[in-house]
Amino acid sequence: MDYVNLAEQYVLRTIPSEQGGFVYVDKPESTYKPPLMGNYRPDLYFCHDNKLIIGEAKTIKDFDTSHSKDQYITYLRECQSFKGEALLVLCSSWTVSLSYKTLIKFIKRQNGFDTKVIIISENGVPEINV
Numbered sequence: 001m002d003y004v005n006l007a008e009q010y011v012l013r014t015i016p017s018e019q020g021g022f023v024y025v026d027k028p029e030s031t032y033k034p035p036l037m038g039n040y041r042p043d044l045y046f047c048h049d050n051k052l053i054i055g056e057a058k059t060i061k062d063f064d065t066s067h068s069k070d071q072y073i074t075y076l077r078e079c080q081s082f083k084g085e086a087l088l089v090l091c092s093s094w095t096v097s098l099s100y101k102t103l104i105k106f107i108k109r110q111n112g113f114d115t116k117v118i119i120i121s122e123n124g125v126p127e128i129n130v
Contacts, residue, residue: 004091044056051085
């Protein structure tokens with residue numbers, strides 16, 4: 001949940017404060033959950049004023065599993081089809097940041113996606129733009 005919280009904090013810092021109510025986070029205490037996309041529910045979802053942000057948090061053990069790769073493709077496809085500005089925010093440990101970047105670049109190239117992706121780690125600061 002720490003990575004989910006970091007992704008949420010990052011998104012809340014990047015949008016106008018009055019739009020914070022449009023950020024849906026998949027946490028036990030959340031009243032509103034992010035919508036399903038295919039068979040997956042992202043950890044975070046924001047869609048307002050022609051801007052879409054999807055967030056996903058991963059541990060070191062699951063950032064490159066086949067399940068996670070399918071999620072990335074699903075979320076990138078959702079961003080790609082969005083008519084406004086779209087962003088995928090990924091959050092994990094700094095120890096996998098470069099591997100994460102390589103994986104996402106491969107997935108984007110393989111599928112023809114040009115969606116902006118930001119990878120953040122424990123400090124909550126975007127470290128890598130993919």
